[in-house]
Amino acid sequence: MKVEEKGARSEGNQLLARIPADLADPLFAHLEPVDLPQGLVIEQPGEVIEHVYFPTGGVISVVAMTPDGDAQIEAGLIGREGMSGSMVALGTDRSPHQTTVQIGGTGHRMAAARLREMMREEVLRKRLLRYCHALSVQTAHTALANAKLKLDARLARWLLMCHDRLGCDEVPLTHDFLSIMLGVRRAGVTVSLHILEGQGLVRATRGLIRINDRAGLERMAGGCYGVPEAEYARLLAA
Amino acid sequence: MKVEEKGARSEGNQLLARIPADLADPLFAHLEPVDLPQGLVIEQPGEVIEHVYFPTGGVISVVAMTPDGDAQIEAGLIGREGMSGSMVALGTDRSPHQTTVQIGGTGHRMAAARLREMMREEVLRKRLLRYCHALSVQTAHTALANAKLKLDARLARWLLMCHDRLGCDEVPLTHDFLSIMLGVRRAGVTVSLHILEGQGLVRATRGLIRINDRAGLERMAGGCYGVPEAEYARLLAA
DNA sequence: TTCTCTGTGTGCGAGTTCGCACGGAACAAT
DNA sequence: ATTGTTCCGTGCGAACTCGCACACAGAGAA
Numbered sequence: 001m002k003v004e005e006k007g008a009r010s011e012g013n014q015l016l017a018r019i020p021a022d023l024a025d026p027l028f029a030h031l032e033p034v035d036l037p038q039g040l041v042i043e044q045p046g047e048v049i050e051h052v053y054f055p056t057g058g059v060i061s062v063v064a065m066t067p068d069g070d071a072q073i074e075a076g077l078i079g080r081e082g083m084s085g086s087m088v089a090l091g092t093d094r095s096p097h098q099t100t101v102q103i104g105g106t107g108h109r110m111a112a113a114r115l116r117e118m119m120r121e122e123v124l125r126k127r128l129l130r131y132c133h134a135l136s137v138q139t140a141h142t143a144l145a146n147a148k149l150k151l152d153a154r155l156a157r158w159l160l161m162c163h164d165r166l167g168c169d170e171v172p173l174t175h176d177f178l179s180i181m182l183g184v185r186r187a188g189v190t191v192s193l194h195i196l197e198g199q200g201l202v203r204a205t206r207g208l209i210r211i212n213d214r215a216g217l218e219r220m221a222g223g224c225y226g227v228p229e230a231e232y233a234r235l236l237a238a
Numbered sequence: 239m240k241v242e243e244k245g246a247r248s249e250g251n252q253l254l255a256r257i258p259a260d261l262a263d264p265l266f267a268h269l270e271p272v273d274l275p276q277g278l279v280i281e282q283p284g285e286v287i288e289h290v291y292f293p294t295g296g297v298i299s300v301v302a303m304t305p306d307g308d309a310q311i312e313a314g315l316i317g318r319e320g321m322s323g324s325m326v327a328l329g330t331d332r333s334p335h336q337t338t339v340q341i342g343g344t345g346h347r348m349a350a351a352r353l354r355e356m357m358r359e360e361v362l363r364k365r366l367l368r369y370c371h372a373l374s375v376q377t378a379h380t381a382l383a384n385a386k387l388k389l390d391a392r393l394a395r396w397l398l399m400c401h402d403r404l405g406c407d408e409v410p411l412t413h414d415f416l417s418i419m420l421g422v423r424r425a426g427v428t429v430s431l432h433i434l435e436g437q438g439l440v441r442a443t444r445g446l447i448r449i450n451d452r453a454g455l456e457r458m459a460g461g462c463y464g465v466p467e468a469e470y471a472r473l474l475a476a
Numbered sequence: 477t478t479c480t481c482t483g484t485g486t487g488c489g490a491g492t493t494c495g496c497a498c499g500g501a502a503c504a505a506t
Numbered sequence: 507a508t509t510g511t512t513c514c515g516t517g518c519g520a521a522c523t524c525g526c527a528c529a530c531a532g533a534g535a536a
Binding site: 015044057063064065066067068069070072074075076087089096097126129130132133135137138139140141143144146147148172175182183212222223224226227228230232235 | 268300303304305306309310311314325327328329330333334335347364367369371372373374375377378379380382384385386387395420421438460461462464465466468469473
């Protein structure tokens with residue numbers, strides 16, 4: 001019974017996996033399973049972060065925005081490989097970003113204060129800080145992609161990142177949502193999706209995109225996909 | 239004598255300032271003053287980082303690139319408010335980014351191994367980790383600017399960030415250099431600079447840009463400047 | 477069934493940046 | 507003074523995205 005529990009809880013989130021048993025027990029004692037419905041706002045800019053979330057499914061996204069909110073863009077994508085609230089691990093209790101659930105799923109959460117306590121454990125601290133690095137590499141390459149890639153390629157990259165985190169070929173998202181994440185027009189997403197479809201890389205139906213050809217998408221993303229993923233694998237792979 | 243030394247060394251770099259005396263002494267024992275000539279490559283993608291640098295003048299920039307190097311963009315700007323090699327503080331000895339000296343200056347450096355030891359000190363660790371957070375906020379807003387701003391505004395933002403770090407109204411850079419950082423054509427930079435000049439915000443001569451009107455530049459940058467700076471001030475201001 | 481809302485497909489003019497290419501101007505070295 | 511190099515100004519067609527606007531379709535509610 002105990003073993004099953006443990007297997008289940010540690011398989012879900014890859015950051016929490018590979019934690020030695022003696023540390024895992026107190027750690028999981030502070031974790032609370034939660035549902036992560038699409039649209040849930042996890043962090044608001046400037047507001048104190050009460051909980052950090054370790055998804056086991058679905059996708060969370062960190063959105064950078066101007067203070068007035070009239071410009072916004074996705075700066076980080078988080079799934080079962082990571083956690084929300086990485087800035088808590090870095091020693092602050094808030095950030096200027098907004099964090100929301102992009103694709104509904106499940107996960108565990110922990111009070112930010114508990115996490116701060118648990119960070120005294122070197123094993124956990126090392127692991128979470130390395131994740132912070134991996135996340136910032138991801139953000140840097142998003143900046144690169146935003147500056148240098150055409151919409152098709154950015155879309156391909158985004159779908160790949162989502163695909164990694166979902167572990168499933170079906171991404172339940174509307175063009176509208178994608179346009180906000182990529183910071184472009186909704187119509188532009190429609191057209192770019194047609195291009196991907198035309199090459200047989202994906203298949204889009206109402207509110208759902210099915211990934212058909214990962215390798216093709218990677219080619220389309222032209223070198224801007226892969227670096228953050230490799231960095232994560234190097235530092236945190238199971 | 240001792241006092242002067244200490245004053246000089248702690249004033250130069252803002253991250254190293256405000257360190258309690260008992261910690262500062264061992265810390266500074268491991269620091270070595272260095273010259274930072276323009277063009278110096280501080281970190282190469284994938285190569286082990288031997289030293290971290292704490293500038294006291296000049297500007298260092300972190301460049302994200304594709305593995306083949308055919309697309310690159312500045313993902314982070316570092317001056318006397320920060321340090322290079324933040325990933326060492328996060329527990330890894332390399333990164334996929336390239337780090338070079340943008341504008342020549344001076345600074346101190348420390349062996350990465352020494353920094354890892356010194357990070358056991360909570361005061362220093364806290365401070366450096368907070369800086370990592372501030373830097374990642376900067377990167378996120380670079381991603382935002384790259385996606386949503388026109389070239390004029392991005393240029394304005396970049397000049398502001400440089401101005402902050404130089405503490406001097408003269409930025410010694412060529413259009414060519416700027417074009418690489420911003421990931422655009424050199425000719426585009428020329429045109430955008432004319433726009434800024436036309437509004438009396440800057441004055442450009444051969445290889446040198448003089449900042450005339452900060453407030454005007456901030457207006458031009460349209461809300462994408464300021465958030466990372468405020469976050470730094472909140473967490474690390476002297 | 478019918479209505480209504482959300483999601484998707486499409487078209488068109490305008491603005492921005494690109495890629496390329498060339499002329500001129502300032503500076504350094506000889 | 508001349509030469510070579512770097513840096514800056516400019517022009518033009520192509521490509522991409524924008525902003526707006528409208529039509530259609532699937533899904534759920536009445």
